[in-house]
Amino acid sequence: MEGDCLACQAGVPTTRENYQYGMMLHFPNTGTGTTSYGSSHVSSDAIGCDSEHITLKMNRRHLRPRPIASSKQKMEKEKIRKTRRPFTAGFKFSVIKIAKSKGNRAAGREFGVDESIIRRWRANEELLQALPRNKKANRGKKCQHPAIEQDLVKWIRSLRVSGRDVTTMQIRMKALDLAKSREVNSFLASPNWCFRFMQRHKLSIPLMTTVGQKQPEDWEEKMVSFRGNVAKLVDNKSLSRSKVGNMDEVPLTFDASSYRATTESGDTSVKVPVTTGNENNRFTVVLSCLGDGTKLPPMVIFRRVTMPREKLPKGIVVQCNKKGWMTEELMLEWANRVWRGRPGACFSPRGALILDSMSAHTAPGVKDHFSKTLKTDLVIIPSGLTCKLQPLEGGVNHLFRTQIRTEWEKCMQEGIHSFTTSGKMCTATFADVCQWVLTAWGKVTRETIVNSFRKTVFSANIEVTESEDDVDSDDSGCDPEAPAMSLFHSESVESDFDGFSESDL
Structure with missing residues (x-):
């Protein structure tokens, strides 16, 4: 052998x-x-x-006998061993899905991944679910005090449910209090920790989108009930669109500056636009309209005690009080000067007015005055449903605010400004603000108002009778009550009606 x-x-x-x-x-x-x-x-x-x-x-x-590998195959094998390949979370989920059905080895052969790596992915499947699908690694400093962060998240959620805002400084101060109660002296609650904490729990600080009330749970049922009540009122009283109105208050400021500005990418700070420093000097504009698109004269409430001495433009009602907001007394004033003077109210005063659930709107004295004196039925919108059932909120108020801002920007760019002795720019006059209101209100079209009523109140299943006056009426049309009411609504001081004297009687 x-x-x-x-x-x-x-x-x-x-x-x-x-x-x-x-x-x-x-x-x-x-x-x-x-x-x-x-x-x-x-x-x-x-x-x-x-x-x-x-x-x-x-x-x-x-x-032991092993297969012969060429030099090229050996080099490729060594290269694969030395190179670490990153995989996204989405790819890992795909591999895990195949591994559950075919097995780890079969999935490894199909995707070219080692079996031990697949076992590790399957063990950390819950952790992978919290990652974005395009993220390739779960890097970052791990949470060192999970109990404190869990209590902090519960605290933040409780404040947001109650409608309170939460800042990063409040988060850090609350975290220090929680750490002190747990006798954790090494916890610092630094800004970097706060940033990582918000990332771990998917928290952010966006701009405020709305200040409205939270909608009730049964808001759909309340919407159907409200529209049904409006339909019954319209049918029982035989009201046309020109007899159904809506009134709402719009809070504004003398400076309509924006909190956003266009700048180059990479700038660490954005300067506030040049203003007159009256961002907190507020006033209220009372808008009202009818279902046929008719716009009633606006009313402005300034936050001051005395009336402005300067000459104000015609076509607008100006009032003042300490808060610059609607009160019961001003509500009665608006009813007598604006609602009573609407087109056709002299010979046919019967109507309906849609209001929100503000306290000044639902006061007993206001209800009695509208029902007994003005022959008007008040329809109160349920709390929390103003954004869905208020015609002016359906698109008119937003357009009006946009036009006000446009007028303010024109004034800041094109107007001739005066300055105080300290160098500050003088604020706009009351006459200028009233003219902004008239211009912005004039740019709201009749079609916008009609569509807002159709969207919120006059749904498809509610039929509202339209008279010939509704079709042919115009904002500048003849008002039979206008000559009589002009004695009471005159803007000039000399022609104001002060009552009858004994000689007249």
């Missing part, structure tokens, strides 16, 4: 080193050649070429 061994035929030298570390297996010479695993061989002079020779070599752990 000595001639059958290819190693013996090759004359490989026999040493102890070759025997222990050699990579040559002695197989019978079947004409297929030798299988080489290295440069060292074991000679037949020491071991022989029988079956015992092969058994001794096979028992060696490092001499």
Whole structure:
């Protein structure tokens, strides 16, 4: 059998080193050649070429037969081992899905991922679900005080439910209080911690989108009930669109500046636009309109005690009080000067007025005055549904505010400004503000008002009768009551009606 061994035929030298570390297996010479695993061989002079020779070599752990790999394959294999490939969370979920159905090994072969990595992904599946699908790693400092952060999140949610705002400084101060109660003295609540805390719990500080009330849970049922009540009132009283009105207050300021500004990317600070410093000097505009698109004269309430001495433009009602907001007394004043003077109210006073649930609107004295004196039924919108059932909120108020801001910007850019002795720009006059209101209210079209009524009150299943006066009426049309009411509504001081004297009687 000595001639059958290819190693013996090759004359490989026999040493102890070759025997222990050699990579040559002695197989019978079947004409297929030798299988080489290295440069060292074991000679037949020491071991022989029988079956015992092969058994001794096979028992060696490092001499087990392995497939021959070329140098190129070895380099690629080493390159794969050294290179760390990042995988997105979405890719990991795809691999986990296949691994659950076919197994870890099958998924590893299909996606070219090691089995141990798939096992680790499956063990951290819950953690991967909290990551974005395009995120490749879960880096960042881990939470060191999870109990404090959980209590802090509950505190933030409780404040937001009650409608209170929460700032980052409040978050840091509350976190220090919680850490002190738990005797955690190493906790600092730094700004960087606050940033990471908000990222971990998906918290942000966006701009305020609305200051309205929270909608009730049964808001859909209340909407259907409100529209049904309006439909019954319209049918029972045979009211046309010109007899159904809406009134709402719009709070404004003398400076209509914006909190956003266009700037170059990378600027760390954005300067506030140039204003007159009257961002907190507020006033209220009372808007009112009818269902056929008729606009009633606006009313402005300034926050002051005395009336302005300057000459004010015509077509607007001006009032003053300490708060600059609607009160019960001003509500009665608006009813007598604006609502009573609406077109057609002299000979046909019957009507309906839609109001929100403000205290000044629902006062007993106001209700009695509208029902007994003005023959008007008040329809109060349920609390929390103003944005859905108020016609002026359906699109008119937003357009009006936009036009007011446009007029303010024109005044700041094109107007001739005066300055105080300290160098501050003088604020706009009361006459200028009244003119802004008239211009902005004049740019609201009739179609916008009609569409707002149709969207909020006059739904598809409510039919409202339209008279010939509604079709042919115009804002500048003849008002039969206008000559009589002009004595009471005159804007000039000389022609104001002060009552009858004894000589007249």
